[in-house]
Amino acid sequence: MTLTADDLRERTRKLLDEHDTADRSAFLQARFDAGLAWVHFPEGLGGLDAPRALQSVVDAELAAAGAPDNDPRRIGIGLGMAAPTILRFGNDAQRRRYLRPLWIGEEVWCQLFSEPGAGSDLAALGTRAVRDGDEWVVTGQKVWTSSAHTARFAILVTRTDPDVPKHQGMTYFICDMHAPGVEVRPLRQITGEAEFNEVFLTGVRIPDANRLGEVGEGWKVAQTTLMNERVAIGGHAIPREGGMIGIAAKLWRERPELRTPELHDRLLRLWVRSEGVRLAGTRLRQQLAAGSPGPEGSGMKLAFSTLNQEISGLELELLGEEGLRYDDWTMRRPDKVDFTGREAGYRYLRAKGNSIEGGTSEILRNIISERVLGLPSEPRVDKDVAWKDLPR
Secondary structure (H helix, E strand, O other), X not given: OXXXXXXXXXHHHHHHHHOOOOOHHHHHHHHHHOOOOOOOOOEOOOEOOOOHHHHHHHHHHHHHOOOOOOOOOOOHHHHHXXXXXXXXXXXXXXXXXXXXXXXXXOOOEEEEOOEOOEOOOHHHOOOEEEEEOOEEEEEEEEOOOOOOOOOOEEEEEEEOOOOOEOOOOEEEEEEEOOOOOEEEEEEXXXXXXXXXXXXXXXXXXXXXXXXXXXXXXXXXXXXXXXXXXXXXXXXXXXXXXXXXXXXXXXXXXXXXXXXXXXXXXXXXHHHXXXXXXXXXXXXXXXXXXXXXXXOHHHHXXXXXXXXXXXXXXXHHHHHHHHHXXXXXXXXXXXXXXXXXXXOHHHHHHHHHHHHOOOOOHHHHHHHHHHHHOOOOOOOOOOOOOEHHHOOO
């Protein structure tokens, strides 16, 4: 039986009637068990095998009732990247072990992908995993890891066969961030905070039961993660004048003494672009309802990055000398990024990272040109060369 919007409303209202929203943890557990966490997931895993588009029906009912959410900004990597990867490539035991505490927010996740020598070219990564019976021994270094200091688990890509070309010799694991040999060090950013980290893995033992996908197919699994990551960053639902453009428009309306004709023109252009991107995001989410994310998510993430940087720059120019003030450069390790809760200077500085995190803008332009526009790809001289023979 195919569930309808009315069916979902009825189930959501029943959830609200039977469970106290004041007990946040208990309510979130009940919501997951009722299949109203992500309705397109299978029954028993937080879903109802319902059309993905119906999630908005559930969310609207819960928001109107003032029900607590699972703080998606804090657990975004788990929700947007780990969960869809585990759903597609995990076995039944892995799905049942990880998805419920991940969605509820009991266990935070991070992403161990980029390395000092393998960022934009992820397939060049060198973190080694060597099999030892029913375990793998992992040694290497990862970098730019958001939330590693709060994470319980990580999605990890490693090199398991150096004798084949770089895309073929990778294997994907779930890594316990509390395991012996895992060391997390903060990376202080231009904002003064250290939400990023570098992670050192020294002889970390990972059970083969924590492997996602087949040995040597880590690149295939990682592609699922990366496509979902870009949709999660650039394709989230926001209302008209939501996000950064809303902050700039509010400032324009409330501070007429700051206005100039040139800034007025720029604000209007950015407002129109923001609205176009918002509507494109709605279309992308409709496409997702019919299947898995594709390269279009790269376009959304690229647009998100450039708009954030331009809008934060406009806000700073509007404020003039006021925009140069910075309230607090204290070294802290936050558990989430807060663009709206800080001042303009913070937004301007933090937005600089948008064109790096989640895929650099340069790489995303390559993906769009090749996979969306069908343009010729760049020459790749290392395509058939064993990873161990690549120059470093």
